[in-house]
Amino acid sequence: MKLLLHACCGPCACYPTEKLISDGIDFTLLYFNPNIHPYKEFKRRLAALRELAEKKEYKLIIDKSYPLEECLRGMLAEEMRCAYCYKVRMLYVAKYAKENGYDAFTTTLLVSPYQKHELLMVMAEEAAREVGIEFYYQDFREGYQIGVDLSLELELYRQSYCGCIFSERDRYLVTKEQQAADYAHTDAFGQTMEVKSSKYKITKNIFEVK
Numbered sequence: 001m002k003l004l005l006h007a008c009c010g011p012c013a014c015y016p017t018e019k020l021i022s023d024g025i026d027f028t029l030l031y032f033n034p035n036i037h038p039y040k041e042f043k044r045r046l047a048a049l050r051e052l053a054e055k056k057e058y059k060l061i062i063d064k065s066y067p068l069e070e071c072l073r074g075m076l077a078e079e080m081r082c083a084y085c086y087k088v089r090m091l092y093v094a095k096y097a098k099e100n101g102y103d104a105f106t107t108t109l110l111v112s113p114y115q116k117h118e119l120l121m122v123m124a125e126e127a128a129r130e131v132g133i134e135f136y137y138q139d140f141r142e143g144y145q146i147g148v149d150l151s152l153e154l155e156l157y158r159q160s161y162c163g164c165i166f167s168e169r170d171r172y173l174v175t176k177e178q179q180a181a182d183y184a185h186t187d188a189f190g191q192t193m194e195v196k197s198s199k200y201k202i203t204k205n206i207f208e209v210k
């Protein structure tokens, strides 16, 4: 299988790449994360991924698109900003995979216990249906700690918030109880996202595969 592996950063790519190699899957990394704020942080995460790819000799495709206004508008328009954030990225990766001869796509976001895993799956599956390509699912969370250890060993930059400006604020502002409630809400959200997701039509050129 020729797999396109969306990567959000270096540390999150550590475990999924090792796992895919042990599974005998040929993959290429793709960096596309216009949600990261501020721009300096966007560049820092990209640099960490580059470092990993160079050290491990992984194939890496980089898209430096940074449509800040468009991303903020999209997130603010949604009841759950993460739904927009996941969908934009999964749709881009699915399109890129389809147009460039890959068999399937997946994402390193699936390694993090801090992501809204079920919501991410719904958005990736919907992108796969829309584009007509397979979403390759693995619950990489089982190897989360292995990935953390690997990233420390390689001395990769490790970020302390998810990525968008809202998550940067919430790491200081939101209490642990509120975060727990948010995740609980998310888990119960999977069913209704099918209906809501028809709103996610990406029409701007900045999100089109180049």
Ligand code: SF4
Residues within 6 Å of the ligand: 035, 075, 081, 082, 083, 085, 086, 162, 163, 164, 165, 166, 167
């Ligand atoms: S919290 Fe993370 S997944 Fe959610 S919108 Fe922000 S960057 Fe995207």
